Amino acid sequence: MALQAPTVPLRKRGAAPGRSAASGTGGRTAAIFLVPFFAVFAIAMVAPVIYSIVLSFYAQQKSGLGFGEAKTVFVGLENYFQVLASESFVSGIARLGLYCLIYIPVMVGSAVVFALLLDATVARARKLFQLLVFLPHAVPGVIAALIWAYLYTPGISPLVQALQGGGIQINFLDAHLVLPAIVNIGVWEWTGYNVIILFTALQAVPREILEAARVDGANEIRTALSIKFPLILPALGVIMLFTIIGTLQLFTEPSIIAKATPSITSTWVPNLWAYDAAFIRHNLNQAAAASIIIAGLAAILSLVVTRFSSRMNKP
Amino acid sequence: MKRRNLLMGAASLATSALLLAACGTGPTPSAVPTPTEDPSGTITFWSALAGMDKVAAAFNASQSKIKVTFETIPNADSGGYAKLSTAITAGNGPDVSTIEYPQLPQFVSNGQVQPLDGLIDKSATVDKLAGEIRGMVQFGDKTYGLPYDAAPMVMYYRQDMLAKAGVEVPKTWQEFEAAARKLKAVAPNAYLASFNPNQVPATAALAWQAGAKWFGTSGDSWKVGVNDDATKKVAGYWQKLIDDKLVKVTQAYSDEWSLDLANGTVVGVIGANWSATGIQKRTEASGQKGQWIAAEMPNWGTPAGAFYGGSSFNVTKSSKNPAAAAKFIEFLTTDEEAIKARGNTGSAFLAFPGLTPVAQQAYDASYFGNDIYAVFNKAYTTVSPDWQWGPSWDLTNTALKDAYGNLSTGGTVLEAVNTAQAATVAGLKQNGLSVKE
Secondary structure: OOOHHHHHHHHHHHHHHHHHOHHHHHHHHHHHHHHHHHHHHHHHHHHHHHHHHHHHOEEEEOOOOOOOOOEEEEOOOHHHHHHHHOHHHHHHHHHHHHHHHHHHHHHHHHHHHHHHHHHHOOHHHHHHHHHHHHHHHHOOHHHHHHHHHHHHOOOOOHHHHHHHHOOOOOOOOOOOOHHHHHHHHHHHHHHHHHHHHHHHHHHOOOHHHHHHHHHOOOOHHHHHHHHHHHHOHHHHHHHHHHHHHHHHOOOHHHHHHOOOOOOOOOOOOHHHHHHHHHHHOOOHHHHHHHHHHHHHHHHHHHHHHHHHHHHHHOO | OHHHHHHHHHHHHHHHHHHHHHHHHOOOOOOOOOOOOOOOEEEEEEEOOOOHHHHHHHHHHHOOOEEEEEEEOOOHHHOHHHHHHHHHHHOOOOOEEEEEOOOHHHHHHOOOEEOOOOOOOHHHOHHHOOHHHHOOOEEOOEEOOEEOEOOEEEEEEEHHHHHHHOOOOOOEHHHHHHHHHHHHHHOOOOEOEEEOOOOHHHHHHHHHHOOOOOEEEEOOEEEEOOOOHHHHHHHHHHHHHHHOOOEEEOOOOOHHHHHHHHOOOEOEEEEEOOHHHHHHHHHHHHOOOOOEEEEEOOEOOOOOEOEOOOEEEEEEOOOOOHHHHHHHHHHHHHOHHHHHHHOOOOOOOEOOOOOHHHHHHHOOOOOOOOOHHHHHHHHHHOEOOOOOOOOOHHHHHHHHHHHHHHHHHOOOHHHHHHHHHHHHHHHHHHOOOOEEO
């Protein structure tokens, strides 16, 4: 404290003349503020991406029985071809597509409904509901997956037992139901988070517009659908973007549930495929190629979503 | 494409010639410290085996030159090998690693472990081992680790349930099937055993016992036979048991599996010496003390066994003090004190002659209804010696495990081994290895 005290006025004094020439030093000041971000960005994002790209163009080639030093050879796009030709990778993408088809409408749909309901309820209950709806998101993904693995396992789960008591024989972990079962974990985890985003957007809707609607005779449902919903479309666009990128990263839930069922293979989704390539098959080069493909896919989808939502928001 | 294959073939020929030449002249002896030297320093030791911290502490207390720092790592199913392999590649792996026999050739092939030749006193260690266990750590005249345990595959049964079904302990697989049917007749909800899709080493051991050879070498090529005739026989047999609901398909060590043992849904376990602790832990609370017995595996007509699990200790590529690491490994695998220090952490069955009685003393086997060590000893003598693990076990393991995922939707064990065979061959070829089917 004692040391810092004199420096404060000093800095103030130094800054005062600079302000008059703000336009001249603005670039430099901005640069100073931006350096930390770009430094971290370069080290933690750009460098690994470049390294992965480089890695993806090489391969470790062994020969004979393989008990010798492996050679690193340049193979161009061969790794990419191998990844895309791999049946397990392609079916992983298809599975992910199916996951999105179920997950996104259910999750985003229920987030919209919850947010609109929250916005329409009275102020005191609102706080409580907000908390309740957000609570699942406060549970870390791994823990959530473990909890659900317990709830899905036949013979242990009180849920399955209760259903059996009611005459319903169901195994959430068999090959047919395991995908919806994992969708359910995602919905459980993420709906609340997105409700909060949408709810915040709803709070920003000008109250006079809502009042005008009410004066014009619109009931709550009509107001929600015709006034509030169109006004939160930009927020919905953001949610779609995050959700799609997040979905491509699907890894934690299937890898945990895999311990409870053989229905989830080690290459169930593309991220698991990349993990398997890197740490089980010890083929870092192929894993790098797979990761780049996943990143490329995320980039394309993000572009599509932003284009689509900005076009929707214009009129 | 054709030209590339040709080139690759030529390259592989050239390197194998180099390899052969290297073998002929032997390793450069000057660089390798001789075992008579007195190594010192600090080394690190990674293991997923319970009680190894106590062994490291005992070693530290027994001498003052080498200090071992122990770290527990996750087991194979929880990513232990991924951690080990990545750490060694990154140069910050431990000095001493614990690697199971199926995985060892892969680590050797990736150059991640060092040969122990010149570091250990061979006449006092490897030369004293039985041939079939020595084969697990020796590749191309070099020794890449010292075996810790030699885990003979055995069966565990609830003797009260066998009695209830009116059957003796099955001696052959035919009797096993008959016993399973009789059990079903008296206890419709009970299964004689479970089939575990996540325990590919168990499938391997069952195939091994039936005379299969999943991996072998012929000249400079690997021969892969994950779906050889013996394995097909085993696959067909288990498929029949699964189809007739005589065994239950569950993931081993899952909550469901534990519950099945505890509540008597499953009354037999395909295991090895190390399974005893797990069975006791899961069934003790439900009053099954004295009911579980160990028995030799049923066989196909003549007594035959296999190893199911077992670990070796190795000096990793990233070790900066291989001499000290080797000294510690000698202690781990051959010294009675190492076994005593581990205490009662499992029904160990050790590779080095004379150590198993020490482990037996430390282990309290009173939970079981028969002398399980006598069964281990017998099972150990029947292990077929002609088995070899392949250069990329994870490849086969994952492929078979994944293919077993289809068992619940109409897939068969036979389809699974065929898939695993294709995946193994394709994977090895992709790494540039020479493979003959």
